[in-house]
Structure formats: C-alpha cells, structure tokens
Amino acid sequence: MAEKKYPIRTCVACRREFNKKELLRIVRSNTGEIFIDESGKANGRGAYFCGRKECFAKMVKSKALDRALKESVPDDVYSAIGEVVLERGK
Ligand SMILES: [Zn+2]
Known part of the structure; x- marks a missing residue:
C-alpha cells in the first residue's frame, strides 16, 4: 500500500x-464557540466539509455538521459556510 503524502x-x-x-474546517472550540477555522489549526473538535453546493444542501438538511460537532450549529455559521460555497462556485 502506498504511503499517503498528505493528510486525508x-x-x-x-x-x-x-x-x-x-476542505473547509469548522471547529467547536473548548468554550463552545462554533466557527470556520481558516487556519486549520484551531483547538477544539473539528469537522470537514468539501464545499460543494449539493453537499451544503445535504449538510443543512441532514444536520450532519451538528452531529459531527455534537452541538447545534447556529444559523450564522451556516450562512458563513454558504458564502464560502458560493465563492468557490463548485
Ligand atoms: Zn462533501
């Protein structure tokens, strides 16, 4: 098996x-704050999102992000993620 050269x-x-x-990293910090982690290095529980439009719709509907972070994700965080999705235009 080939060694992976980058984190998956x-x-x-x-x-x-x-x-x-x-991937876009969304973090729930130790203080319970949920935000988009631009640095990819923030402490806390992280979840990753591929940024595709259809995935965003799926994620909102299924609450997959809420489950991954074990916390209900505020609407403004979803809006911010939605903006990134539009920017990437995938
Ligand atoms: Zn995806």
Whole structure:
C-alpha cells in the first residue's frame, strides 16, 4: 500500500475523502464557540466539509455538521459556510 503524502479527511456530508487542504474546517472550540477555522489549526473538535453546493444542501438538511460537532450549529455559521460555497462556485 502506498504511503499517503498528505493528510486525508472526510467530508461530513458526502463522506468522501479529500486532501485536508481542499476542505473547509469548522471547529467547536473548548468554550463552545462554533466557527470556520481558516487556519486549520484551531483547538477544539473539528469537522470537514468539501464545499460543494449539493453537499451544503445535504449538510443543512441532514444536520450532519451538528452531529459531527455534537452541538447545534447556529444559523450564522451556516450562512458563513454558504458564502464560502458560493465563492468557490463548485
Ligand atoms: Zn462533501
């Protein structure tokens, strides 16, 4: 088996594997704050999202992100993620 040269993470919505760098990381910090982690290094429980439009719809509907973070995700966080999805235009 070939050694993986970069970290792989799974999208919470489609469960497909991606290079970590391609994914959006959403974090629930130790103080319970939920935000998009631009640095990819924030402390706390992280969840990854591939940024595709259909995945976003799926994620909102299924509450996959809420389950991954074990916390209900505020609407403004979903809005912020939605904006990234539009920016990426995938
Ligand atoms: Zn996905």
